[in-house]
Amino acid sequence: MTGKDHYYNKAKQEGYRARSAYKLQQLDDLEGLIDRGDTVVDLGAAPGGWLQVAAERVGPNGTVVGADFQRIRPFDDEIDDRIETIRGDVTEAKTLDRIRRAAGDSDGEAGAGRGPVDVVLSDMAPNVTGEYSLDQARSLHLARTASEVALELLGPGGTFAAKVFEGPDVDDFRTDLEDEFQYVRATVPDATRDESSELYLLAIGRLTAPVAPGDELDVEIVDTGSEGDGIATVEGFRLFVPGAQPGETVRVRVDDVKPHFGFAEPIEC
Numbered sequence: 001m002t003g004k005d006h007y008y009n010k011a012k013q014e015g016y017r018a019r020s021a022y023k024l025q026q027l028d029d030l031e032g033l034i035d036r037g038d039t040v041v042d043l044g045a046a047p048g049g050w051l052q053v054a055a056e057r058v059g060p061n062g063t064v065v066g067a068d069f070q071r072i073r074p075f076d077d078e079i080d081d082r083i084e085t086i087r088g089d090v091t092e093a094k095t096l097d098r099i100r101r102a103a104g105d106s107d108g109e110a111g112a113g114r115g116p117v118d119v120v121l122s123d124m125a126p127n128v129t130g131e132y133s134l135d136q137a138r139s140l141h142l143a144r145t146a147s148e149v150a151l152e153l154l155g156p157g158g159t160f161a162a163k164v165f166e167g168p169d170v171d172d173f174r175t176d177l178e179d180e181f182q183y184v185r186a187t188v189p190d191a192t193r194d195e196s197s198e199l200y201l202l203a204i205g206r207l208t209a210p211v212a213p214g215d216e217l218d219v220e221i222v223d224t225g226s227e228g229d230g231i232a233t234v235e236g237f238r239l240f241v242p243g244a245q246p247g248e249t250v251r252v253r254v255d256d257v258k259p260h261f262g263f264a265e266p267i268e269c
């Protein structure tokens, strides 16, 4: 028995539907992806190992929505009422509508539901043909599709994690994610089989700010922070401006942007 068969046996003993359940446990232990009470969307969720782990980690007040082509059997009573499953192709608009509704976006319009989802996961994989370049391109396409769903559904600070087969365009995908999240980390959990070429991209801290580093703009200081910095708001987004006083209008350059606030330096006009 190899070290990795250990996870197959462990899954059987512990009642997980797939050994991949341990991958999500390990990814979550690494980066704290899932908090109690979260709403989690899991794309490519059958047979449901990740759904079991996500349901445990969100706890009784959380919600987990899983979508897959394949039917997902109901779960044990203890977690079944936290999990909603959708049978469909995640690349189709009608499946996305159902995901939006299940995740709490009542009107189901693109973009309208920003906020209800805390975490979007994708363990989607193509049916492998054995021709690596084709399989890799399909895997990347699925991961990019999942990222589009994530960018639409996640609120500020939200998390996205996706599997992708290693290959030439993965770096470009990562760079695109870096524009939209505070940081991105690539990792291979221990539960991944040795012969596998998959890795997981973990994109943490969805940025939804109306400003980006380097932007220059005039702002009105409306308040003072606990450290004495001036506070301006841009479309409801708070910018801290050192040395600026309430009532002043200052030209600033944005330095750093976090999910819920940013920093800007006054500049000479």
Ligand SMILES: C[S@@+](CC[C@H](N)C(=O)[O-])C[C@H]1O[C@@H](n2cnc3c(N)ncnc32)[C@H](O)[C@@H]1O
Pocket (backbone or CB within 6 Å): 017, 018, 020, 021, 043, 044, 045, 046, 047, 048, 049, 050, 051, 067, 068, 069, 070, 088, 089, 090, 091, 123, 124, 125, 126, 142
């Ligand atoms: C590796 S399995 C997921 C295992 C799952 N994370 C678990 O722990 O049970 C990948 C899944 O992605 C699904 N999948 C691939 N492409 C899909 C698509 N376009 N729409 C929906 N599901 C898809 C497959 O049907 C398959 O069940």
